[in-house]
Amino acid sequence: MGRTIIEKIFAAHSEDEVAPGKVIWLELDVRSARDFAGANVVKRFRAAYPGERVADPKKTFFTFDCNAPANTIAYAQNQQVCRVFAREQGIKVYDVDSGIGSHVLMEEGLAFPGATVVGTDSHLNILGAVGAFGQGMGDVDIAFAFRYGKTWFEVPHTTRIVVRGRYEYPVTPKDLTLFLVGKLGSRGALGRAVEIYGEQVEALDMAGRITLCSMATEMGAIGAFLPPSEGLWAFVEEATGRHDFSYPTADPDAEYIQELEFDVSDLKPLIVAPPRPDNVHEVSELEGERVDTVFVGSCTNGRYEDIRLVAEILKGRKVAKGVILKVAPATRRVWGRLLKERWLEVLHDAGAVITHPSCAGCAQGQIGMTGEGEVQLSTGNRNFPGKQGKGPTYLCSPATAAASALFGKITSPERL
Amino acid sequence: MKPTLIRGKPWVITDAEGRLIDDIDTDQIYHNAYLAVTDPAEMGKYAFSNLAGWEDFPEKVRPGDILFVGENFGAGSSRQHAVDCFLALGIGAIVGKSFGAIYKRNAINSGLPLLELPAIPVKELGDLEQVVVDLETGEIKAPDGRVVARAKPMSEVALEIYRAGGLLQLRPR
Structure with a gap:
């Protein structure tokens, strides 16, 4: 049976059988925490694994973006807790001068087509924009991921959305995104992955792809995935210096739990x-x-x-x-x-x-x-x-x- | 060994008109004003403090009690506080029509049992002083043994994590 995009990514990162509804152990290419919840991750790690090392410091990162530079003493304290832990463990910190962690992971080439990435940002599924699986998690999950480099995950079903037609400026990718959020509603894709296709989607530049994938969370989705585009390859090659990625694509006979079609030819600013x-x-x-x-x-x-x-x-x-x-x-x-x-x-x-x-x-x-x-x-x-x-x-x-x-x-x- | 039969008073989280409240997000469960709290024992008193009509919930609830909630419970942020505040109050289990994806993981990982039940018998639960929830079969029974509803049983991995006392007590396979 054919596979959807998320099933392809999972199959390449797991020895278990990948099928919707099955729980698998998933290898993680990147494990990250930000200043929000980062200190809690450190606290949990120290309590559960005293004196132990993270699985791989080269795949483990802190990204400070919530309160950067800190304007409350509590946040300053939490950031410093992370820095001290990072020094002990040899972990790289993208500090308060770096920007939004999910974007930094893409710009630095750490999130790339086919990668698996977890962190404490509930919008980490934005990494679907580069064809990566990104997932926001709580501090218990991330402490475990830091320690073992893998996590359990229930393989989600996938909804396939086809967007027909093209719109013209001043309609923009954000309007397309809000249109889909409005159509699906806050739980229209609850617990599912979403794949979004269509001429308009393939024409999006990298910024537009990011906008569209960033609001998968507002549809309740595990994540949104798009077909590759020219804008994507230019971005990925600049970020990684590599030209040899194969982008995860769905098989023609992949199974979807739901297929939806919308027309955006008459879309107005939303x-x-x-x-x-x-x-x-x-x-x-x-x-x-x-x-x-x-x-x-x-x-x-x-x-x-x-x-x-x-x-x-x-x-x-x-x-x-x-x-x-x-x-x-x-x-x-x-x-x-x-x-x-x-x-x-x-x-x-x-x-x-x-x-x-x-x-x-x-x-x-x-x-x-x-x-x-x-x-x-x-x-x-x-x-x-x-x-x-x-x-x-x-x-x-x-x-x-x-x-x-x-x-x-x-x-x-x-x-x- | 952790119990797989949870016994407690059912609390059906409804609005003023008696309807289940859907889409209760993590800011309504545990507002971001209290995110700097890092001691889980301190988090109980803020549970539902931003949910209209339920502000006094922490004073009324007793250890072992069971929550019944609507669709997409725990939508929004990844904060563990929104699970820990219920653990601090000793909530025995949460039965909901559906849960936010991150919330569901956080609860399982912390050993707070979650069961999915597409149709919550609101009125019937309101008449009961106590229910028994069987985590392995998903059965929800009245004190006289009558089955009130059948939820989806907890998944194997969720039960394994629950029995171990949380994800951090486990090693990956």
């Missing part, structure tokens, strides 16, 4: 209203609502392409009076490129406040939270009540965020 990510509307339905704060960044939309697009829209203009535009690049590499190409200067001149790479507001990090009644537009992936403060949060594309920042109210980029 926006998520409070209080949850599957509350999706066309931007035009909500146009005119006041906006106080606009946040551009996160693992979903913090790439160079995302932030450059915002800068291009704002070039030579100013954000509306009273609107605060906050920008946080995903990684140091993204930040550096935007800086050297002077896109940050464009954003500065438009009135933005720009910060160093991190998860920023999404993880109660360093670019400010919202107060009660403060309406926020975010390019992130979650808007649960209270997550980023007391104010209501809407989720949208970088283009919609930029257009809305210009007018101080929810505005479709179709108006630009």
Whole structure:
């Protein structure tokens, strides 16, 4: 019987029989923890395995991104606990100057086509963007993975989605992503893997692939997987210096638990209203609502392409009076490129406040939270009540965020 | 050896209208305001402190009690706190229509029994002072022995981890 993408990846990393519903022992190419839960991983490891070594320090990493550099003493303490453990064990730390861990793992070539990666980030399945299996886990799981380099996993069923048609700018990969989240709902793919196909998907650049895979979590999915694309290969070759990867693809006779088909030819810019990510509307339905704060960044939309697009829209203009535009690049590499190409200067001149790479507001990090009644537009992936403060949060594309920042109210980029 | 028959008062997590609450996320179970707490024993008092109508749950619940929950329980973040807070209160098992994928793993790994039951008999459970949950067969019985519902039994690996007292007590095969 044929295999789906996740079954292919698992079969290459396990001696057990791989079939949906079966529990297998899975070899892990990368085991990581971030500053959130990292100290708990260390605490669990020390208690369960006193005096013992991690299975392989070269495959074990810390990535600090939640609160970077720490702005609370508790986080500073937790980061230092991880650093001390890392020194003892010979583990590399991508410290508070690096950016979002999942993105760093891709840029550094540690997550590559066919790889298996675990960490304490619930959006680690974003690594589907490079054809890797990524999985967010709790601290008990990660302590075990550090020690043994493997974990148990129940092989999920796979849902196959085909997206027909093409859209045109100002519809963007984020709108495609929100469209699918809206169609599937928060548990439409609960406990399953998802494969997404179609001409539009194959045309996505790396930033677009990242955006699409980043919100598999908001569909309840174990992860999302895409066919390879030109944008993917350019990225992977730069990250790894290698040209010899074989991308995991599904067999023609692979078995799917569900097959869905959608048409995106008429897709319009979309926006998520409070209080949850599957509350999706066309931007035009909500146009005119006041906006106080606009946040551009996160693992979903913090790439160079995302932030450059915002800068291009704002070039030579100013954000509306009273609107605060906050920008946080995903990684140091993204930040550096935007800086050297002077896109940050464009954003500065438009009135933005720009910060160093991190998860920023999404993880109660360093670019400010919202107060009660403060309406926020975010390019992130979650808007649960209270997550980023007391104010209501809407989720949208970088283009919609930029257009809305210009007018101080929810505005479709179709108006630009 | 850990017991595979769990006996306790059933708590059906419903809203003001008596309907099961779906999609209870980890921020509602254990809010991120208390993430800096690292001592599991301290986490019990924050369980459901951000779930409307259930803020006083930690004061009412007793060790061994059993939770019955809706769809996608534990959606959202990977925080172990959202499992540890129930362990701290001595919750014997959680029976739910479905669970968030990461939450399900975290519970299994910490030795908190989870059972999946697609149809929760809300009214019937509300009338019972006690139920017995059989982790091996999935049967949920009233004190008189009557089977109230049949959940999916726990998987072999989940039972193995539970019996060992948690994943960290095991070695991989």
